[in-house]
Amino acid sequence: DTAVSQTPKYLVTQMGNDKSIKCEQNLGHDTMYWYKQDSKKFLKIMFSYNNKELIINETVPNRFSPKSPDKAHLNLHINSLELGDSAVYFCASSQGRVYRAGELFFGEGSRLTVL
Amino acid sequence: AQSVTQLDSQVPVFEEAPVELRCNYSSSVSVYLFWYVQYPNQGLQLLLKYLSGSTLVKGINGFEAEFNKSQTSFHLRKPSVHISDTAEYFCAVSPPGRGSYIPTFGRGTSLIVHP
Numbered sequence: 001d002t003a004v005s006q007t008p009k010y011l012v013t014q015m016g017n018d019k020s021i022k023c024e025q026n027l028g029h030d031t032m033y034w035y036k037q038d039s040k041k042f043l044k045i046m047f048s049y050n051n052k053e054l055i056i057n058e059t060v061p062n063r064f065s066p067k068s069p070d071k072a073h074l075n076l077h078i079n080s081l082e083l084g085d086s087a088v089y090f091c092a093s094s095q096g097r098v099y100r101a102g103e104l105f106f107g108e109g110s111r112l113t114v115l
Numbered sequence: 116a117q118s119v120t121q122l123d124s125q126v127p128v129f130e131e132a133p134v135e136l137r138c139n140y141s142s143s144v145s146v147y148l149f150w151y152v153q154y155p156n157q158g159l160q161l162l163l164k165y166l167s168g169s170t171l172v173k174g175i176n177g178f179e180a181e182f183n184k185s186q187t188s189f190h191l192r193k194p195s196v197h198i199s200d201t202a203e204y205f206c207a208v209s210p211p212g213r214g215s216y217i218p219t220f221g222r223g224t225s226l227i228v229h230p
Contacts, residue, residue, distance in 0.1 A: 033217070041203055042223075043205065048217065092158075104151075106158030
């Protein structure tokens, strides 16, 4: 029973298309995140939601829009895909809006390839 | 703001040899420190964390790390590695206190264990 699950795991698409990645956690956590990992493995926080409220919104193009229908789900929609959007996108969750000593639980990642 | 430097991008080692992965951080306040491991095609999972107390922290899979405040380091060690330890290892730092502090990740160290 996967704790943090993302779909799809692989996504290959053309430039200019719109795509979504879905994330669900069954850990009962109230905070969820989206991270982007580039080809050099660098991890960059994109967004964080706490109980459906956006609490972190890093410098990310407006083409990226997160949506949290409830605290167990956090989806990522990307408009007008560009080559530079190719990366692995990780969803994560933690307990507590205030991330102090908690642990992040990561999904397996969604590898997006833009052609 | 805090930053994390992982001094080695790649560490090759033979099976059953000891290994040390280096991590240095900079922060104007006291911090919490973490090591995460990412196996191929998987998400990150927590290896160990330092919050306070004993500077020697033991984690899963036989790994341990030592917090050295004067040298601002948190190096990860294992006395005898296995082939299955081949993975990407990330050091992360998070300042304790109020507010939504997202951990800052280092750029990762690729541990390659040869038979």
